[in-house]
Structure formats: structure tokens, C-alpha cells
Amino acid sequence: MTRDQVYGGLFGVAIGDALGVPAEFTSRASLKLDPIKDFVGYKSHRQPPGTFSDDSSLTFCLAASLCNGYDLHDIGNRFARWYDAGYWTAGGNVFDIGMTTSRAIDRLKKGIHPDLAGDTAEDANGNGSLMRILPLLFYIKGMDIEQRFEITKAVSSITHGHIRSVIACFYYLEFALCLLKGQDKQMAYTAAGAMVSAFITKKGISQKEVDLFALLLSADIRQQSIDSISSSGYVMSTLQASMYCFMTTDNFKDAVLMAVNLGNDSDTTGAVTGGLAGLYYGFNAIPAHWRSGIKRSADILDLSELVFISLG
Ligand SMILES: [Mg+2]
Numbered sequence: 001m002t003r004d005q006v007y008g009g010l011f012g013v014a015i016g017d018a019l020g021v022p023a024e025f026t027s028r029a030s031l032k033l034d035p036i037k038d039f040v041g042y043k044s045h046r047q048p049p050g051t052f053s054d055d056s057s058l059t060f061c062l063a064a065s066l067c068n069g070y071d072l073h074d075i076g077n078r079f080a081r082w083y084d085a086g087y088w089t090a091g092g093n094v095f096d097i098g099m100t101t102s103r104a105i106d107r108l109k110k111g112i113h114p115d116l117a118g119d120t121a122e123d124a125n126g127n128g129s130l131m132r133i134l135p136l137l138f139y140i141k142g143m144d145i146e147q148r149f150e151i152t153k154a155v156s157s158i159t160h161g162h163i164r165s166v167i168a169c170f171y172y173l174e175f176a177l178c179l180l181k182g183q184d185k186q187m188a189y190t191a192a193g194a195m196v197s198a199f200i201t202k203k204g205i206s207q208k209e210v211d212l213f214a215l216l217l218s219a220d221i222r223q224q225s226i227d228s229i230s231s232s233g234y235v236m237s238t239l240q241a242s243m244y245c246f247m248t249t250d251n252f253k254d255a256v257l258m259a260v261n262l263g264n265d266s267d268t269t270g271a272v273t274g275g276l277a278g279l280y281y282g283f284n285a286i287p288a289h290w291r292s293g294i295k296r297s298a299d300i301l302d303l304s305e306l307v308f309i310s311l312g
Helices: 003-023 028-033 054-066 072-085 099-109 136-140 145-156 163-180 185-202 207-212 214-218 235-247 252-260 266-281 288-293 297-311
Strands: none
Touching: 003 054, 003 136, 003 252, 003 266, 003 288, 003 297, 054 072, 054 136, 054 266, 054 297, 072 099, 072 145, 136 145, 136 163, 136 297, 145 163, 145 185, 163 185, 163 207, 163 235, 163 266, 185 207, 185 214, 185 235, 207 214, 214 235, 235 252, 235 266, 252 266, 288 297
């Protein structure tokens, strides 16, 4: 992996997130009339321009933890520190948190083992583990697929333990791994689809769950109409929307702006898309005023370097 990929991935998450924060909960129709084109302030969460949210904070918690090795308790403790003490927040305060993540952090603080903290109910499949999973790529990249799956499952399960959220994270990281290895995006799409499909079939995952991933695993998402792409907070929506935005554009800026202008869960669709686009096009392909305008830019640079040095 290169510095450009690592820095691009981490900055990509935060920039996609921050572009989307002012638009969260806004409808696609109203964003069509008044689209997000740049960092803007206030609106949905009354935050200044360039403010990232829970998606990036929890991503940075995971990244910082992995630099000291793989320790689920440490990852969980950092999530709790974010919630209680503003660790890795953009401006010192937590202004958004998902319900499933909030419940999991309460359980972590009561001492439950981290891989049992996340809900396993079918209706607890929001995008809260997918939105923060990207840094795990840098830790698992050299492992075999069985280990990659087991570790992804454990890290998702700190907040989201249902198999659907686990497979969504696994697919996202397998696709990102193909990009990290330097494959072009179409080759990565075909390869990751085939690999994940074979793996989850072999694992004996229920057909109902396998079928939910069919669009990504064995069809071409680029052929969908944009109107059929949902941007809700459901993990499948976020995964599909992000893949759609990444696959149908050819640069970082267009990918993240398409994502946030889908509306609804704009910040998370932006973050999940931005992670892939940043990794693929690289840090230097991100507009310079976004790299410098993101809150805590200097700290994110330091963290990126630490990740590169520790996990490279
Ligand atoms: Mg958020």
C-alpha cells in the first residue's frame, strides 16, 4: 500500500462525511434544486463548514487503535471515549449518533465483551458499522480470506452483529482490497463479487442473505437507474449507493458529490463512497481546499502517517 492510498482513504471518509453533514435528512428532490457543491456550514446539524460526524470519528477511533495492534477492547474503549469525552470529534462535541451504536456503547461501558456488544436483530442493520470499517483494510490486507472474514465480523459486531451488516463490511473491504492491490475499478468489481459470492456460499450463509447481495455480487450496479438507488440509513442502501456513485464516476469530487446529493443519509453515503474514492484516486487527487478545509486536517495527516508506518 502507498501513502497516497492510506491518506486518500482516511481523508476520503472524512471529506465525504463533512460534505454530507449539512444535507443529512434533506430530500433528493430539494438537493436537485440546490445541490451541495462544496463544504457548507449549518443547515441540518448547525455545524461549521468542513465538520465531519460520527462516521469519521469512529473511523479514526478504529484506525488509531489498530496502530497499536488488534484489540477489540481497545477499539470499544475508544468508541466510548468518543461518546463520553469527545475523542476524535471535529469540534469537541458529539452531535449525531445512531441508535444501534448508542446501545452498543452503553453495553460496552457495562463491561460486555466487545464482539457481543452489537445488536444481532434483523432490524438492527443500519449503516453504523459499514461507515467506520475502512481502516480495517490496512490491518487485514495480508491475511487469508477466512481470517479477513472473522476479523471483519468481530469488528462489525462491536456495534452491528447481524450477518447482513457483517457481509456488507466484508464485501466493502474485499472490494477495497482489490483497489489497494492496484486493480482498476471494473476488474475489482468483478473479482470482489466472485470472491465474496464463493466465500459466503461456502460458509453456508442463508440464501435469503446471499440474495440480498446479488446485485453487487453477480450483476452490474452501473446498469441501475439512479432513481432505484436508495440512500437511506439501511446498510444495504448505503453499500449499494456508494458502489453506484464510485462505479459511475471517474474522479473523487464527482463521486462524493453524487453521493451526498442523493440526500437522506447524505453524510454516511458520502463517507462510504469517499473512502473508496480516496483510496482509488489517491490523496493527491482530492481537491486541495477540501484536504486543508476538513476539520482537524493536521491531526488526520498525523494519523494517516501513523497508520502508514504502523500497518504498512
Ligand atoms: Mg454521521
